[in-house]
Amino acid sequence: MVKYSIYIVIAITSISSCVTPDNYKYLSFFFDGVPDPSVNENIEINLTDSSTQIIQIDSSSIIPQVIIHIPYAENECNSCHDKNFLGAYIKPQPALCYLCHEDFNETYKSLHGPVQGGYCTSCHDPHKSKISNLLVKEGKELCFTCHESSALSLGNLHSDIGENNCIDCHNPHGAVNNNYLVEGTCLNCHDNFNKNYKYVHGPVAAGYCNTCHDSHSSDKENLLLRTGQDLCTNCHDINILLQNEAHEEIDNISCLECHNAHGGEDRFIFN
Ligand code: HEC
Ligand code: HEC
Ligand code: HEC
Ligand code: HEC
Ligand code: HEC
Ligand code: HEC
Ligand code: HEC
Ligand code: HEC
Ligand code: HEC
Structure with a gap:
């Protein structure tokens, strides 16, 4: 038997x-x-x-x-480890991994720090894991191994970050841009208000949501970066605005009393 x-x-x-x-x-x-x-x-x-x-x-x-890495499951230890000494590898990372996987240098213009440095196993277990993609930690905990969670958690969390994780917006390996943002980013889940308004405010139409919103969290409502007139005078020169009769008495009035931040039915995007 x-x-x-x-x-x-x-x-x-x-x-x-x-x-x-x-x-x-x-x-x-x-x-x-x-x-x-x-x-x-x-x-x-x-x-x-x-x-x-x-x-x-x-x-x-x-x-x-448990997800098992194929070469490990198939007992091909020597596809990574030296055949005489388990403690040595046939190549250093990332070259070791690129023996069988796509070389991210060829895929992305800008590589995430640990990918560039060849620390693949800081995120992946080379043998097996309970988490899909052989990850060593789940969701945002993976990212918080190296990044400060406090810097990304001021007050109100973007509900998405609270429940899901960072890779909804960031590619863990790299991208064409510096923050390794996935294509579409905010617009994968929100629309850019084209359907809601006849006139869409410049930065909104351009998809620059993060000129007014913090992508991660904020101590202000609606994940705003700034409140009051500061939100707008960041781009619109207050001195020029005050030359317009319509703005004669706007001293302490929020711009949002009259204008809508995203768009409107009029070119002046009134509420
Ligand atoms: C895909 C490449 C790869 C394969 C295949 C592989 N290993 Fe590993 N192994 C590694 C790497 C890389 C490390 C170092 C892990 C780290 O840096 O945390 C490692 C570490 C180890 C260690 C050190 C202790 C530990 O678990 O971290 C042992 C023991 C080990 N491997 C045994 C094996 C055996 C036995 C096999 C075959 C059944 C095997 N490995 C297959 C890449 C591999
Ligand atoms: C900062 C953490 C991190 C590092 C470092 C990292 N990865 Fe990943 N990797 C991930 C995450 C997260 C996923 C899951 C992606 C998803 O679900 O879209 C993934 C997925 C993968 C996948 C499967 C899906 C795919 O994109 O093909 C492979 C293969 C992979 N990584 C290889 C590597 C190699 C090779 C390196 C080193 C050059 C590396 N990773 C470094 C986090 C990392
Ligand atoms: C000898 C070939 C070989 C080497 C070397 C190798 N892999 Fe893999 N890996 C595979 C195969 C085969 C698969 C399964 C098919 C696929 O998804 O491409 C796989 C799948 C993966 C996946 C996806 C697992 C999932 O959940 O779908 C990740 C992540 C990964 N490998 C990371 C690594 C990392 C990190 C290294 C370097 C330490 C590495 N691999 C080295 C052959 C290899
Ligand atoms: C092993 C450590 C490590 C892990 C894990 C890690 N990172 Fe990083 N990350 C770095 C390093 C190192 C840099 C480069 C820092 C620099 O160049 O200033 C970086 C840079 C970044 C940047 C760009 C920052 C900038 O200022 O340009 C983003 C965005 C980022 N990481 C997101 C993530 C996400 C999302 C995760 C989880 C999927 C993650 N990181 C996991 C080490 C890590
Ligand atoms: C909703 C999309 C989104 C999610 C989810 C997200 N980020 Fe970001 N992240 C961004 C954008 C966009 C930037 C570019 C800078 C900015 O505009 O805020 C950025 C920038 C960064 C930076 C570099 C600048 C900085 O603020 O330090 C790091 C590091 C970073 N993110 C890590 C993370 C981590 C870790 C998580 C998960 C806890 C995460 N991000 C989740 C969209 C997101
Ligand atoms: C993966 C999906 C997803 C992505 C990507 C995403 N969001 Fe969100 N966002 C949500 C969900 C879910 C909510 C909560 C429900 C709602 O209000 O629509 C939300 C809510 C918001 C809110 C309202 C927050 C509040 O306190 O009421 C703002 C502002 C916001 N997101 C901005 C952004 C910006 C800016 C980006 C890009 C950096 C972005 N979102 C990317 C899913 C996403
Ligand atoms: C010029 C500043 C500004 C820009 C740019 C901007 N927003 Fe907003 N957003 C606001 C303000 C202010 C609020 C608060 C609600 C209000 O008064 O309209 C808000 C509220 C929101 C809300 C929650 C309330 C609602 O209307 O559903 C979401 C979601 C949102 N914005 C998403 C986005 C997205 C996605 C983008 C990029 C396409 C974007 N915002 C660009 C200023 C802006
Ligand atoms: C990131 C920079 C930026 C921010 C922040 C910003 N705007 Fe704008 N705004 C623009 C741009 C760009 C245009 C388009 C300019 C053009 O077409 O002449 C514009 C156009 C406008 C117009 C229409 C002007 C016209 O002549 O048709 C109004 C009204 C306006 N913004 C009000 C606001 C208000 C109110 C806020 C604060 C909630 C704000 N803006 C915040 C960049 C910004
Ligand atoms: C009391 C209502 C009201 C308030 C508050 C207000 N606006 Fe206006 N705004 C108007 C009206 C009405 C016009 C149209 C003027 C015209 O027809 O030339 C206008 C026009 C504009 C224009 C386009 C013309 C120009 O002067 O450049 C911009 C940009 C603008 N406002 C931005 C702002 C900003 C930023 C704030 C806050 C600092 C603000 N507005 C506060 C009523 C207001």
């Missing part, structure tokens, strides 16, 4: 569903001889017969999914 040690891995979302042969193949693997460094994260079941048995999992056993 042959004894197989099977590491079963269950997706949280499909705990009570049947594991199909296909995803079973992906989700689990046989490991003979090599000690698994995370044995305590898996349930070990000794089967006495076939290696292709489909296993129905009890919904009470909630175990997070």
Whole structure:
């Protein structure tokens, strides 16, 4: 009788569903001889017969999914480690990873610090992880390993940042711009008010939302960077404005009393 040690891995979302042969193949693997460094994260079941048995999992056993890097699952340790000494690698990072993955230097004009420096394993586990994409931490926690969370959390959080994570707006590897923003950024979730107004305010139409809004958080309402006239006089010269009769008595009145920040039915974008 042959004894197989099977590491079963269950997706949280499909705990009570049947594991199909296909995803079973992906989700689990046989490991003979090599000690698994995370044995305590898996349930070990000794089967006495076939290696292709489909296993129905009890919904009470909630175990997070484990993603296994293909070369590790296939026992190809030497595709990364020196064949004589496990502690040495056949190439340093990032060249090691670029042996099989696209070279980000060719994809992006501007590379994120740790990608440029070849610290792929500061975010990815080279062997396996419970988090998709072999990540070492989930969501924004990954980013807060190196970036100050306090700098990005003044008062009201952009609800999206609160619940989801940074990569909705930032590409973790790089982009054409300095802040590695994904294409579209704000406009992937908000519209640029073209449909709402006949006349759209210059910076809004241009998609420069962050000239008035903080992308991450703010201690002001509506994630605004500034309040009162300061929000507008940042771009519009108050001295020029005051030359207009219409502005004779606007001393302490918010510009928003008369104008709309995003647009209007008139070229002066009145409320
Ligand atoms: C895709 C490349 C890659 C493959 C394949 C790979 N490793 Fe690794 N391994 C690494 C890297 C890179 C590190 C260093 C991790 C770090 O910097 O945190 C590492 C670290 C290790 C360590 C040190 C302890 C630890 O877990 O961090 C051991 C032991 C190890 N690997 C064993 C193996 C074995 C055994 C296999 C084959 C079953 C294997 N590795 C396959 C890239 C790989
Ligand atoms: C700052 C953290 C971070 C660093 C450093 C990093 N990655 Fe990633 N990587 C991510 C995240 C987050 C994802 C998931 C992206 C998504 O879901 O859109 C990802 C996804 C991936 C993927 C799968 C999806 C894809 O884009 O092809 C590969 C392959 C990958 N990274 C390789 C690398 C390599 C190679 C390096 C080093 C040159 C590296 N990563 C450095 C965070 C990082
Ligand atoms: C020997 C080839 C090989 C090497 C070297 C290699 N990978 Fe992979 N990697 C693969 C294969 C194969 C896949 C699965 C197919 C795919 O997604 O491209 C994969 C998938 C991934 C994924 C996506 C996992 C997911 O959840 O979909 C990430 C992230 C990743 N590798 C990171 C790395 C990093 C970081 C390194 C360097 C430490 C590295 N790889 C080195 C072969 C390799
Ligand atoms: C391993 C450390 C590390 C991790 C993890 C990390 N970063 Fe970075 N990040 C850096 C470094 C280093 C720089 C370059 C800083 C510089 O050049 O001033 C940088 C720069 C940036 C910049 C550009 C800042 C600027 O001033 O131009 C953004 C945006 C950014 N990271 C976002 C992220 C996001 C989003 C995540 C999570 C997916 C993340 N970072 C995870 C280290 C990290
Ligand atoms: C809603 C889109 C969005 C999300 C989500 C987002 N960012 Fe940003 N981030 C931006 C934009 C846009 C910039 C460019 C500077 C600006 O206009 O605020 C930026 C700039 C940055 C910078 C460089 C400038 C600075 O403020 O230090 C860092 C670092 C950064 N983001 C990290 C993060 C991290 C970490 C997260 C997750 C907690 C995150 N971002 C989530 C849109 C976003
Ligand atoms: C991944 C989706 C997503 C992206 C990308 C995104 N937002 Fe949001 N944003 C939301 C959600 C969800 C809300 C909360 C619901 C609502 O008010 O529409 C929100 C709310 C807001 C609010 C109102 C906040 C408040 O306190 O009432 C502002 C302002 C805002 N976003 C600006 C931006 C800016 C500027 C960008 C680009 C840097 C951006 N958003 C990108 C999803 C997103
Ligand atoms: C000239 C400054 C300015 C610019 C540029 C700007 N906003 Fe606003 N935004 C405001 C002000 C002020 C408010 C507060 C509500 C109000 O009085 O209209 C606001 C409110 C919001 C709100 C919450 C209330 C609502 O109307 O749903 C969202 C979402 C929003 N802005 C998204 C955006 C997006 C997306 C962009 C870029 C396409 C953008 N804003 C560009 C000034 C601006
Ligand atoms: C980021 C810079 C910027 C900010 C901040 C800004 N504006 Fe503007 N504004 C512009 C630009 C650019 C135009 C278009 C100028 C043009 O077409 O002549 C414009 C046009 C206008 C117009 C129409 C002018 C005309 O002659 O048709 C009004 C009214 C206006 N803005 C009011 C405001 C108010 C009120 C605020 C504050 C809520 C504000 N602006 C904040 C850049 C800005
Ligand atoms: C009491 C209502 C009111 C307030 C408050 C107000 N405006 Fe106006 N604004 C007007 C009217 C009316 C016009 C049209 C003038 C015309 O027909 O020439 C105008 C025109 C403008 C114009 C285009 C013409 C020009 O003079 O450049 C801009 C830009 C502008 N306002 C910006 C602002 C800003 C910025 C503030 C706040 C500092 C502000 N307004 C406050 C009523 C107001």
